Amino acid sequence: MKLTTKTSLTIIVILAFAVVVTNFLNYYKYQSTLRELVQSRFVVVGLDIKHAIEGSVNLGIPLSQTENTQEILNRVKAGDAQILSVEVFEIAGAKGNRIFGTNAAGIGQEVPDDWVKSAERTDSSNWQFDEDEAFGVGIALINNFNKSIGGVVLRYSRAYQQGKIDAMFQALGQTVLIVFGISCILAFIGVYVFFRPISTTFARMTASLSSLLSDETPILTAENAETPEEKHYAEFQEKTRKVLEILREAEDQGLVADEEKP
């Protein structure tokens, strides 16, 4: 492999490392920002539902008997294609039961214990969870006595976000390829220019050495040597040439002696 190729490849590997890591940092930042934004939007939607339900509860109506809750949930789901389901659960002892929901089949069923625990936590009014097909946010329902009585849980499409994230990954990837490609070309050109004196010098010295070996007139001499390396080489070549001459002369004489043998 040529010197320029080796050096260019080293620089390219470093560039690749820097560009790829930076790109991943950007990508992860996009992912987290998008997720934060979408999630906070659905928290706002969930808080709206919470305020509507708590308004009724605070008037003394039991949670399970709040009349318009199911209607609100249906309206919210219909208003946003990304919303997969909205449900309201009521805490009874250590368990929670779905009492309203956009998915009729789930009503009356128990909710995961984590939801109940999260709804009863006092340090935060909402929680998040991940499922295979959906992301979700939950918001605690609090009564007049500041006690958790249940929660609103809103599931929204994972595919929507994943689609955007994948598209961004491709877009960023394309930019990286273009930038990286241009940088590689520049690296090759730069390295080629910087290495030209070395490459030329060694090419000339190698050619001259080859001509010396094949008993031809060397192309590099003390007169046309340009760089310090070539000058040093020319000195070396001159001395080597003399030694070779002596050896060849001695060989020739040996040959003459051979021929003169009786």
Place this chain on the structure above:
Amino acid sequence: MADKSATFVGPIRVRLFSLTIILLLLSLLAVSADALRQFEADLVPEMDRKAVAVGQSLEKQITRGLNYGIPLEKMRGTEEFLDVARKSHVEIKYVAITDRAGKVLFSVGDAPTGLSDHLSESAGEGFPSGQSQAIGEQLLSALPLIAGVETVGGLHVGIDQKFVQNKLEDIIYDVLIVLLVSLLITFELLLFLMTANISRPMESVHMLMSRVEVGDFRQNLAHDSRDEVGRFITTLNGLINEVNGHYMQMQRRVSEFLTLSGPDSAEIRKKLGAHISQLLNRVHFAKDGTPEVVREKSLVDVRTPMFIFIFAEELSRSFFPLYVSDLYVPVPGLTQEMVIGLPISLFMLFVAIGTPFAGIWTDRYGSRRIFLTGAILAIAGFIGTGLAPNLYHLLGWRCMTAISYALITMACQGYIVAMTTAENRAQGMAVFIGAIMVAAICGTSIGGVLADRLGFRVTFFLSAGLALVSAIFVHNTFARHIRDDGDEKPPLRFAHFVALFSNARFAVLMLFGAIPAKLILTGFLFYLTPLYMNELGHSQSEIGRGMMIYFIAMVFGTPIFARLADSMGLQMLPVIAGGLLAGGGAMVLYLWNDTLGVVVGLAALGAGHAMSTAPLISLVPIVCAREIQNIGQTTVLGVFRILERVGSVAGPFLTATLVGVFGSAYAIAALGAIVLASTVMMALFFAAAGVRPRGPAKEAA
């Protein structure tokens, strides 16, 4: 010779480094600028949707008031209500309610420039919803407020247009870390590349040509590259072989001639003899026509793999105690803090135990084999650590990694010792320490960034990959049979420890100087900094950056302080000043138990160690002049190295105990107090007793 190659290599290295910096900066700038453009295009509509959602939520509650018959302008507490909404969403900068003419009735936050024109325009159009407009530095969304069927006003929500840019600015430090690490790696790799491919072969070529110039044709150069330099070396070797071939042929013919020729050829014999003796006076040929093959070695051979291995080891530095706390299981007799410190202490213990054996094995089997064995253990250790299901597995894998660390460091030191003489050994060791420090900067900082995104376990797998790369380097570059041909090193015996500890100066230097220095290093930096910064709410990247301060202070401070100490002929003063600075710096946490305190403490610790580490070692031969005469300097320094690791082992345990009593910040301050008190005691002792042993020093002199 070196000067001749420097005419080529020096400027090229500078140019290549500059080219790489420019390309890195331009590439990262282009990638980041494009990311910002794409993020804005993609995230602004999301922000807009959220602004509308917030607006709709506010609008519902205001409409409820309007439906109760409360006029818009008389709604009480509206600004407080709007402010709660604004403060709940960082990207929302401004919320306002206007009357139907667009006059602001209530507003919170910073109004964008050019707002009033926009509001009158929006009022004229009946506050059309679903269309946000860029006004000044904000994107403004409007919603009509309707009482019954009549529009009585408008609600306006302004989002910060620079929100996306600010989000990207969050990672600017991470990108800068990537840039810094890339530049340091560039420096290391270019150094290796230029040395291995140009400097070293050119020096060899110059050496060979100079030998040939004085008539020495007995050597060839070993090389395995096919580049321009490699081709030249091949041709050069060919020439030397040709000359030797001619000589061999001539010798054969002459010998045949002499055997066959009769007495009448005396004239020719004489002529030939004159020719040959004239030639042999000036020229030396290879004995049997085959020149000896010589291979030049370089310290860079050891620097690059060592750099890569330490880089791998340091990747987990910024999060290791946090990883341990994830795998925590109660251990009888130990507090939770002690259990978290246990793997670090055990690692240090196994390094201490393994080092003397590794030294012996390096002498016996050679650096290459020991490095490769160490690398295999390291790869297994890193993978095992990354996969460890609980603390006990983790302890086992860390012990294996510690042994690999001992093997690799001793293999590298052995290589340097074999390649250097007593005169240039210190320079060789500086190369070694330089690689360790630069790798520590890179590993600690980028390790935090990677752990933040990829998780702890994946980062350990990356370490395993890097250890493999270091092994490949060594496999290709380390000479197979290089050994230290110097003096036979006597094995360490218990009697050596007793002999040294009976020297009060050595004992004080050890107990109050070297051990406390290691104690605070492992206790404060390795163990408590990740835990405490995590407690303060910092991300892994930030912890990595924080810890990097120590290594930066060491890298830049060590040569400066070493030169200063040498020029002033001082050894004890820097040791004491360094101890006071390190201890005093950590004590800052007593006053500032926050991030600033940690940063100041780490910077002071780094500067203190930069000041004291090298002079502390150079004090050992002075205070142990008599022992060196008896057991040799290598043994004395070997004992010193092993004993100072007592501090490394004890550091995490002692710190864990202090954390249990005082809490994290005060535990760091307490460590500082211990180091400070030890330094003062050491200073008082040496002020009274003197640095040089009185009686034996004269004998030694």
